[in-house]
Amino acid sequence: MSSQPYTAGLHQSSTQSHRQAAPKRPLPQTGVNELAKRALIGGTPNTPNGGATPNQANFEIDVKQQLLNYQKLFDQSLYPYINDVSAYEKLSKIGQGTFGEVFKARCKTTGRMVALKKILMENEKEGFPITALREVKMLEQLKHQNITDLIEVCSAKSNSATTKDRTTFYLVFAFCEHDLAGLLSNPKVRMSLVHIKTMMKHLITGLNKLHRSRILHRDMKAANVLISREGVLKLADFGLARPFVHRDTSGAPRPLYTNRVVTLWYRPPELxxxxxQYSTKIDVWGAGCIMAEMWTRQPIMQGDTEQKQLQLISALCGSINTQVWPNCEKMPLWNAMSQEPNSALPQGKARVLKHKMRALMKFDNVPESKQATDEDAMNLLEVLLAIDPDKRPSADEAEDDNWFFKEPTPRPNVGDLMDTIPTSQFEYTVGKGAHAGRGRHHNQQRPGHPAPRQQVSNAIPAGQYRDTIF
Structure with missing residues (x-):
């Protein structure tokens, strides 16, 4: 017989248990998990079928009470190595993404402005989101002037006992006054050629740092490009980023990653x-879209489905076929897309990217005689938006492109441009860009104007190939 005090009471014979109930005894520290598990499913060590005698009911109550006590301890526990978010005063909401909300805040101690990114936990069933874990881990090792700076991680306790997630976590970043999408949406912001060239240099330099660190960003877009008060551009929002494996041998199998990444308007044809089995070239395509957006002042291809996006790419960059991309027929969705009645892969389309951009490349503060098309800029844009991923340059190669060595050469920053912008410009606050339908700007209607008719796209049957990360 076991020497533990409760075992004798629990394992006595059925005859003895009917004569006299075992005295109520304290539960030991060992074996509580197993006992709690049995109690929660309605059974006890004596009753495999779940039936309970008065003695067993008392035992069940004891275990549940202990569990409630443990829950209270957990609720009252503190995280000794991170600060509470109450150390910061929230001022305004400046962004909302797939994986969290972003607030402008002020540190109550130092007065420093920061950005608080709330990690959404509502849909998590198994602990802390892996995307947030990746983001924290990667930003800890990515210390670079053109990458957003993670200051710390904070927690916040909820006072509501019914709240599903009693603890909320925030990532605290150094605050930047603008994002590029918000800046470009403001017609009063006048950019010169040197401003565009400087910001593109910063963007590609930051991207090169990422790729040399074996990290894919996987969500390159203008809204994820921040600009500080000093005029330094920084890559941000690593919620979809992940490390990648680089194979030195060509015969080794390439790792598989999810293709449900990158906001639709910036998504390359291979995705x-x-x-x-994609590579860093998906980020390079996004950099090309952002570069074109510097002149167009809006995303250059705004599809609402994968099929429509492919059609827009074909209309601008030429038809997708084996002549321009030898491996395109090996893509998993090639057959399904090419056989659509309203084909997502129209043939016979010429590449008109240069022709379209020539009319748009007008630079402020540049004499009329020099406003001819900048061929070096056009050549860089052409290769960044190559249909074949293998024909796109790496970020390292793009950083050394001839365009960056021609006059006017890039400056250390665009601080002079920032001095002309009195208020912060963010995609979320101005209500434009790839996520314009989110949050405060969703379904807003101008007074006196009827709601626009819903346009039903017949490009794809409902439920097929729909975008799930937008």
């Missing part, structure tokens, strides 16, 4: 065709 739209279902590729799961």
């Amino acid at each position: 739209l065709l279902g590729d799961r």
